[in-house]
Amino acid sequence: MRYVTRILAAICAFAAAIVAIGPIVWAVSTSVKRNNEIFAVPPKLIPSSATLDHYGRLIAEGVHWSFVNSAIYSIIAVSSAVALGTLAGYAFVRFEFRMKNALLHLFMAAMAIPSYALLLPTQILFVELGLFNTPAALPILYAAHVIPFAVWMTRAHFASVPIELEHAAAVDGYTRFEAVWRVVLPGAKPALIAAAAFGFLYAWNDYITSTTMIDSPELRTLPVALIFFQGFHGRDWGALMAGAVIATIPPVVLFLAFRRYLIGGFSEGSVKG
Amino acid sequence: MVQTAQSVVFEGVAKRFGAVTAVERVDLDVKPGQFVTLLGPSGCGKSTTLNMIAGLEWPTEGRILIGGRDVTHLPPSERDIAMVFQSYALYPHLSVFENIAFPLRARRRRTAEPELRERVRQAASALGLTPLLDRLPREISGGQRQRVALGRAMVRIPTVYLLDEPLSNLDQQLRVQMRSELKDIHQRLGATMIYVTHDQGEAMTLSDTIVVMSGGRVEQLGSPRDLYDRPANVFVARFLGEPGMNLFEGKVSGGVLRGDGVAMPTVLGEGRAAIAGVRPEDLIAADPARAPIKGVIRTVEFLGSRTLLRVDVGGAVIAAFVPLGVPFAAREAIGLAPSAADKVRWFAADTGMAL
Numbered sequence: 001m002r003y004v005t006r007i008l009a010a011i012c013a014f015a016a017a018i019v020a021i022g023p024i025v026w027a028v029s030t031s032v033k034r035n036n037e038i039f040a041v042p043p044k045l046i047p048s049s050a051t052l053d054h055y056g057r058l059i060a061e062g063v064h065w066s067f068v069n070s071a072i073y074s075i076i077a078v079s080s081a082v083a084l085g086t087l088a089g090y091a092f093v094r095f096e097f098r099m100k101n102a103l104l105h106l107f108m109a110a111m112a113i114p115s116y117a118l119l120l121p122t123q124i125l126f127v128e129l130g131l132f133n134t135p136a137a138l139p140i141l142y143a144a145h146v147i148p149f150a151v152w153m154t155r156a157h158f159a160s161v162p163i164e165l166e167h168a169a170a171v172d173g174y175t176r177f178e179a180v181w182r183v184v185l186p187g188a189k190p191a192l193i194a195a196a197a198f199g200f201l202y203a204w205n206d207y208i209t210s211t212t213m214i215d216s217p218e219l220r221t222l223p224v225a226l227i228f229f230q231g232f233h234g235r236d237w238g239a240l241m242a243g244a245v246i247a248t249i250p251p252v253v254l255f256l257a258f259r260r261y262l263i264g265g266f267s268e269g270s271v272k273g
Numbered sequence: 274m275v276q277t278a279q280s281v282v283f284e285g286v287a288k289r290f291g292a293v294t295a296v297e298r299v300d301l302d303v304k305p306g307q308f309v310t311l312l313g314p315s316g317c318g319k320s321t322t323l324n325m326i327a328g329l330e331w332p333t334e335g336r337i338l339i340g341g342r343d344v345t346h347l348p349p350s351e352r353d354i355a356m357v358f359q360s361y362a363l364y365p366h367l368s369v370f371e372n373i374a375f376p377l378r379a380r381r382r383r384t385a386e387p388e389l390r391e392r393v394r395q396a397a398s399a400l401g402l403t404p405l406l407d408r409l410p411r412e413i414s415g416g417q418r419q420r421v422a423l424g425r426a427m428v429r430i431p432t433v434y435l436l437d438e439p440l441s442n443l444d445q446q447l448r449v450q451m452r453s454e455l456k457d458i459h460q461r462l463g464a465t466m467i468y469v470t471h472d473q474g475e476a477m478t479l480s481d482t483i484v485v486m487s488g489g490r491v492e493q494l495g496s497p498r499d500l501y502d503r504p505a506n507v508f509v510a511r512f513l514g515e516p517g518m519n520l521f522e523g524k525v526s527g528g529v530l531r532g533d534g535v536a537m538p539t540v541l542g543e544g545r546a547a548i549a550g551v552r553p554e555d556l557i558a559a560d561p562a563r564a565p566i567k568g569v570i571r572t573v574e575f576l577g578s579r580t581l582l583r584v585d586v587g588g589a590v591i592a593a594f595v596p597l598g599v600p601f602a603a604r605e606a607i608g609l610a611p612s613a614a615d616k617v618r619w620f621a622a623d624t625g626m627a628l
Contacts, residue, residue: 167362173382
């Protein structure tokens with residue numbers, strides 16, 4: 001009986017893996033196929049001769065600059081959101097102030113509102129503020145989206161740290177900031193990395209905010225730049241897939257580098273939150 | 274390492290949290306090198322008092338001086354004190370070595386690496402922690418964690434050691450062992466130590482001076498012997514001793530304090546309402562017909578070296594230690610008397626203060 005259960009479980013896991021990895025494998029394969037092979041019937045997974053033409057075309061079209069834009073926007077947004085979210089998360093746990101609960105609920109409510117519902121009002125606001133179509137627009141909006149999540153994750157961690165640890169550090173000769181930095185934050189690594197990863201994925205994958213707030217080609221993000229390969233006269237699948245492959249690399253690298261913390265961080269948030 | 278033991282002085286220190294008074298105008302003078310224990314039940318204000326010395330809380334009123342310096346509003350980091358917490362508060366991500374070294378790495382007393390290593394090594398070897406220096410706190414036992422917390426306090430030269438119920442998380446055997454070690458450390462270092470506990474056994478064995486607190490007030494301050502023999506009020510009388518002092522309330526008439534089941538000779542004035550206090554070990558069995566205290570035995574507890582009787586006297590239960598040889602049984606009538614007249618302590622019935 002147990003043996004049968006294990007075989008069934010293995011089959012299910014294998015099927016799930018195919019569903020998850022299949023499209024990625026297909027995208028990689030398509031990105032190195034020549035155009036005449038992309039639509040070949042029957043379809044071929046392994047091309048008869050590989051080519052990097054599609055990648056070359058991306059560079060010729062300046063898509064690498066969109067990659068750089070996406071990276072800069074995401075990194076600025078994530079680092080500022082995690083820094084601010086951590087400070088706020090700490091304040092929510094350790095300080096008493098007026099409207100504390102109302103503010104906390106506001107943060108949580110902000111997570112529940114779909115960002116596209118706010119796009120138009122935000123666009124009008126950004127035009128008024130002179131932020132529309134500027135390099136600052138996207139980092140600000142991405143950070144605003146990620147901060148509530150960062151607050152949520154770090155707050156759960158700080159609440160689990162006994163105040164005595166900070167007291168001990170204070171008695172040992174450290175200022176409050178030093179105590180938090182050296183005693184409380186090291187344990188928060190999984191929560192911080194999980195918040196950063198969530199924020200990065202959000203910012204990196206965003207399409208709709210980017211198309212609404214950015215007009216100029218030189219400020220474009222990668223997802224927006226790739227859409228232009230859908231063209232008016234037919235889709236350039238090779239270039240699209242090459243772009244998709246490139247777009248997938250940073251999140252995958254990040255996940256592999258931090259997977260130990262990510263799994264810990266997500267379970268921390270889910271259990272203690 | 275030369276310890277620079279300092280005095281700690283409280284001048285009318287009070288602490289309020291909104292409408293709640295945690296500590297009420299306390300005056301205290303701890304001499305350099307003394308071992309002083311703040312003793313009292315939960316919520317009596319002893320931990321708040323300790324936290325105010327540490328600077329973790331600031332008094333609402335009054336001044337605190339350490340070594341003559343006014344530290345009332347200085348942050349903990351500038352008071353040069355060491356503190357051992359009830360939960361030990363070890364840094365979970367740091368090894369035993371780094372936990373002990375932590376105070377020496379603070380910017381204000383940054384220590385050169387060779388000296389730091391030497392001092393950690395000394396503290397660790399004094400506490401038998403040398404083989405554990407590379408372990409994390411979660412990988413060592415409760416008793417060992419307690420030692421690491423002590424090591425972190427000993428590694429520098431603080432003006433005062435503050436210990437907040439440091440033994441309460443240990444099992445009985447380890448607690449007794451660590452108690453002697455603490456006493457030994459105090460004698461070796463000659464440091465000023467202020468200790469908080471609700472365990473009177475610890476307070477009695479460790480302290481030069483005990484400060485008994487209740488409801489945020491200092492009830493009495495003195496040597497353990499003093500407090501035990503001459504409690505200043507009924508609270509201290511009842512709180513100290515296991516079990517505490519027996520109290521008999523009554524009114525004086527004809528040179529005798531008369532109450533329920535009690536007729537105790539006294540020199541107090543006629544008509545005065547008073548309380549007579551007698552320690553359980555100062556009561557002896559007497560002829561039930563003529564004994565000043567008459568009651569019915571409720572339970573007989575065999576303690577090894579002697580027997581503890583719980584006796585119903587006029588509705589109240591009192592305790593008496595009796596020698597093993599005499600057979601007593603529950604529900605038997607018994608007469609009790611103080612072993613000597615000077616073993617009775619008198620208190621005013623209205624104020625509860627000693628007369």
